[in-house]
Amino acid sequence: MAASIQSLLEEISGVEDPIEELESLKTALLSIPVSALRDSISGQRFDVIFSLLNSNDRKQVELCVEILERILMALSPVNLIQNYRAELQGGLTHPNEKVKILALTQIGRVVDHPDAVTEILNNHDLLRAVIHSIKEEKMAVAKQAIQSLCKLSHSKPGLDKLFNSDLLKVMKDVMTTSDIVRYRIYELVVEISSVSPISLGYCANSGLISQLLSELTGEDVLIRATATEMVTTLAHSQHGRQYLAQQGTMDKISNMIRGAETDPLSSLYLPGLVKFFGNLAVMDSPQQVCESYPAFQNKVFELALDPDPAMIGVALDTLGLLGSTVEGKQVLQKTGENFKSVLLRMSQHASSGATELRVRSLDAISQLLTLQPEHQTEDLLALTESWFHLLSNQPIDMIRNISTQPFPELHCGALRIFTAIAAQPWGQKLMISTPGFMEFILDRSTGQTKEAKDAKFELVGSLVGSSTATEILGSQHYIRLKTYLREGPYYVSAVAAVGTEGAE
Template sequence: MATPGVDAALELLRRLSGLRDPVEELRELRVAVQSLPPGALLERGPEFHLDGLFVLMAQGDSEQISSCIAILDRLLQAMDPLYVIRNFGDQLQKGLFHHDDLVKILTISQVGRIAEDQLAVKEILSTPELLRQIIYCIAAEKMSVAREAIKSLSRTAESPEGLEVLLAGNFLVDLKNVMAKSDVIRYRVYELVVNIASSSPDSLNYCVNSGLLSQLIEELTGNDMLVRATCIEMVTSLAHAPHGRQYLAQQGVIDKISNIIIGAESDPFSSLYLPGFVKFFGNLAIVDSPEQVCEQYPVFMKKVFSMAEGHDPTTYGVAVDTLGILGSTLEGKLVLQKLGRRFHHMLNRMGCQAKSAPTEVRVRCLDALASIFYLPPEQQTEDFLGMVESWFSCLSSQPLELFRGISTQPFPDLHCGALRVFTAIANQPWAQRLMIASPGFLEYVVDRSVDPDKPSKEAKYELVKALASSKTSAEIFGNQHFLKLQGYMHEGPYYVKALSTPAVEGAD
């Protein structure tokens, strides 16, 4: 089927409203709209007919509706937001009552886009029923619809007027009505509130004054274990914003979380919420100060190590992830170094787990170790290089061979995880000396045949790039190996050597 040009596409648009069975025309128009530049039709003026598309989207079978959605999405995205809300506001509002969830998502996403425009958002705020219906879409059965509603309302609240209308006006009553529908939907509203509160100090104040943020904090520190586990994820998101952390500290929330961890020793249900609480402090350390957080809340590190020394795969995985987060910064590395032999013992266990634990745990160990061992060039002092080298030697008697063995296994997640560990140490001279001393290691690195899938090729390329870009590689590896690494890097991750075709006698 040939692709129509702009004139043919416009003609198809004009004809649609008068057709009884427009499926074929919709197919042609869909192909045309997808192939033409988004603004090509608009160059003829924005007054072309979309009414027919909205009418057809309100009826017909799934293919007809799907085609209308694809065409409208493409065309509306190219239009000025103010034009869209003024000319198609009624149609968008009707779309929120459509039986097809994809139509609702199209409508809600357009409202979110309009809300980002300073002029157009005022039109939305003056159309209360449109906004009210999006609030009630938070309670939609399909999570994809609810997610789009949360995203759209979060964007609406980015403007001072939107913030005022949503959290200090009549819509606050609607939000509370939606929350009352079920526990699951209440958490969705909390997610919206945290999104808004995280954006600025003013937004946080509105969320506090609405009472919704205080309600979330009360549930977090209440006695329902499952509710704690859900609420801590949202409070962790709030803690990523400096003003959010300040609020949590001022309200004593961080101290309360610490005390709950202390009390968890005697709680038989603590496994339900402890992983989330430990993750909270791990994230707090990385956005604030690892040393300060670990010193101020010593129970955090104590709990991480007790989880890492235990035998529960779930809590062990969380502990390993947390150690990886801590070890991703130099300050965090120094905190781990202060733990001395206990951390060295933990590294040895991580080496054993990376070799023989269930696959998910092995991958988490590999990712954490890659994070812990990485040192950017500007941090590579003699002391820090020596520190990381000593950590690496704690993993096993032959740590390089440990990861090399994992990297040759036919499981992409493990293969790539081992390559990420190699990449983390690739720019450190001590590691390069281990690599050149290991027979066949550099030959393995430049062998493209051992990386069959796309993620493996990309992971191997990152390793080669790290080795080829290091200032010490040429000296340690020698010219021959260094040139091969350089050649691999310039060829890119997906290079395939062309096969030569043998000449056939008598051929022209």
């Protein structure tokens, strides 16, 4: 096979229009597993393929990229950088974005390898070209450059190179290109900061994080919104949250929520501020966050009753997130009448209105009602049961009516609520005492999409998995549910199949 690849390369170099020969080489390379390809191409040079990248023929260039992707993946990162350093660097300035992405992907492989990375750490021009790729018009190119630089930062020498050399000045110069490019650099810095407290220290010392934090209170509301998103990502790590707390960022965002009431443009950035605290509450402590920043909880309740669908949606998602934890459920319960009115409004949104809002309401309700077996204390079971009954006079019928509507996402959303209560004794008692409900669960003819069948299967699994199900539902229903589970989500009975065939 090595001989045929060599002969194909010779054929390619001898013709003026090599499309056909390139196709043959591509086919030959794809027929060899990557593990075996390494031996087949050992000692061979592929300069002819690299030289054919310098063409205005897009088809030729893209064929060369596909061939080089296959070949370069078969080379070890050390072999790759030692033999094709100049070609990779040249690829970064190629007019075709696919060539740039190929070069950046391979550079990413090299910087991820402990023995190969030193070859790049000593190549200042190549690293400068990678940083400059962040300002490329095509987002896919910029993303690949960011990814490669993140990999470089996984080692101390890589961090030193990026932040303790004049490459930091290169980054800061690239930032001045435009608002979009500035945020790409912030994205890189936030991603690097998230890895460890040490990497966060490098980023903080560079001044880039304090620059990002200052954007939170900038004049441009759209920039403010994007900055909030970045800071929320930074808060995903514990060391990131500690740093933000030390910088007074939580207080700053809380004050921004308060000040939003008098800002006519607040709808552009307010959702991001609420999401920030919602994520913070789930990662740290809902009680601590709601007590320390009451403006957040008040705003969530206010937005849930807002007429603006965009604001309602953010509130629903945040309430679902808060209520997904036991502590969050208890925090919401403590607000008494405030939460009751919000829950009633959630129920109204679930029953009528725009489909997207209905789906988000159903998802939030299912998160609020979910209670893992280990958390099923008397108090918490009484809490979820009382919330379910606040939804409507006949909550089971209300949710079942939603599940019969011809929208798969509504059908699945309603089934997820049933799945949540199916794991709890009071939910099982309601189900068994509702006429026709067990037949509804066992009926495979409702919901014909894969998602609907999967959602129904989850519901059955939730019932069967509960330790109280046999006693409450009775052995006959329990056996039928276990049979359903054994047959799997997509089972079709033979009789039904024959009947359907005849009808067709």
